[in-house]
Amino acid sequence: MSEEKERVSAYLDTVSRLEPDIAISLKRIADALEERNKNTPDLWAFADKLAASIESGMFYGSQKK
């Protein structure tokens, strides 16, 4: 598996554990960042980190109630 595909797989693994609206918001944030800075090499790493934060409860909101 290519490095890019591995990164995407890891990202999808995170997304698959998220609440739908949060997952889609995360994708939109990642897309917006990509658009603003197409050369950001750590985009997926950032997305993973953000997703992990959401999962850990930082942004869980109503999901944790």
Added chain:
Amino acid sequence: MTLSIQAATQENTSFSKQFAGLQLAVDSTSLGEFKTCPRKYFYSIVLGLQPKETSVHLTFGLLMHGSVERYHHSRAQGLGHEDAVLGAVHWMLKETWNKVLARPSLQGDTYKNRLTLLRTLVWYFDQYGAEDSLETIVLANGKPAVELSFSFDSGYRSQLTGELVLFCGYFDRLASLNGEIYIPDLKTTKSELSPYFWAQFNPNNQFGMYTLAGNVVYQQKVAGLIVDGAQVLVNSSRFARHLIVMGPERIAEWHRDAIWNVRLMEGCAEQAYWPMNDKSCSMYGGCPFQSICSRSPNSREPWLEAEFKKRTWDPLQRRGDI
């Protein structure tokens, strides 16, 4: 739960109201169940029973299908590839989220779970999305050929009631490739996408009905079907596309055979008896009614009530419109 034929089909618009158990609107699922085993057809279509536990393979296939359908619907409405993918993925994520427990559903199976569904879907759109050479066609009424319901005169009238028998069903879209029109479909599997896998689609009951319908209802010369196979593995998903062509002679033969089976269905309704085909019990991963048929006839009803739930299969309840 009542298991009388009359009560089971009373609300089902695809069944005759003049003769209990006589199906007048026949789709490929009903016909396929009958061909597999008349008794299976009786339980699943006439009585409308299905196991209380839904098969993960069926759920996975329906979710994959539903997501792709939403993608094409969005594209047909003018949305770009990325937005259409996002919409399809969002729908799928919602369908696989347990709101009460606030956690994903579709967990537990190594091969078919929320992650493998998401991955298969995203990779499928990567491969067959934005750059797909298969294009949705526009019908004579100016609408894109997506979410198409069909019903047409089968050419047969019931000998019992004189009522017309319809063939009906639904397919996702009509698309063109190199000037020819095809009906695309998607099949998911754990198996390798080998010649053995593709062989099951030719000849094939569902695709025979689709090809006939494409030619009769939409007045488009349908060359055949394009099947996208998605192999779902634990850590990967693979895809391949296969063309299935049915010429006019084969379509005519399929139609003749279908009518033959409709007459047999009618004969079963007349006798109020749908015989067992015990050569089919272990096919397709095993019949869900095998545990019922293996019991003494007198003791089956309580087991049906305990292990199955009601699900009316009515192919005339259209899912889309043209």
